[in-house]
Amino acid sequence: MQDFGAFIKSKREARNWTLREAADHIDISSSRLAEIERGVSYHTERPTRPTPDLVERIARVYDVPVAYALAEAGYTPHNGLRLAPDAELLVSLFESLDRERRELALDFLRLLLEHASRSASEADQG
Numbered sequence: 001m002q003d004f005g006a007f008i009k010s011k012r013e014a015r016n017w018t019l020r021e022a023a024d025h026i027d028i029s030s031s032r033l034a035e036i037e038r039g040v041s042y043h044t045e046r047p048t049r050p051t052p053d054l055v056e057r058i059a060r061v062y063d064v065p066v067a068y069a070l071a072e073a074g075y076t077p078h079n080g081l082r083l084a085p086d087a088e089l090l091v092s093l094f095e096s097l098d099r100e101r102r103e104l105a106l107d108f109l110r111l112l113l114e115h116a117s118r119s120a121s122e123a124d125q126g
Contacts, residue, residue: 005039008036008058036048
């Protein structure tokens with residue numbers, strides 16, 4: 001789970017949060033968050049990973065899609081499907097945006113969907 005640890009560490013560092021600040025937002029101890037970021041338990045020196053519930057809390061704090069975070073943590077989605085490569089690219093690109101640009105991207109996607117829906121309706125009528 002070191003990949004997940006590196007993933008969430010980069011999200012924390014992008015916000016310029018200390019371990020303690022991030023842990024407070026997630027509502028866990030800073031030592032547990034450090035273990036998760038490291039991917040290894042301090043007590044057993046064995047790999048460790050957060051529970052799906054904790055992954056979900058972490059995802060929400062870092063504004064990451066829950067399904068994506070669960071996959072990064074090694075959990076398969078309930079439907080057994082993984083993201084398609086183009087969907088993974090979209091998620092990756094979306095995550096690289098700041099909050100304001102994310103909203104713009106979502107607005108744009110909504111407009112595309114509305115346009116596609118209108119085009120399909122016109123085709124059905126014509």
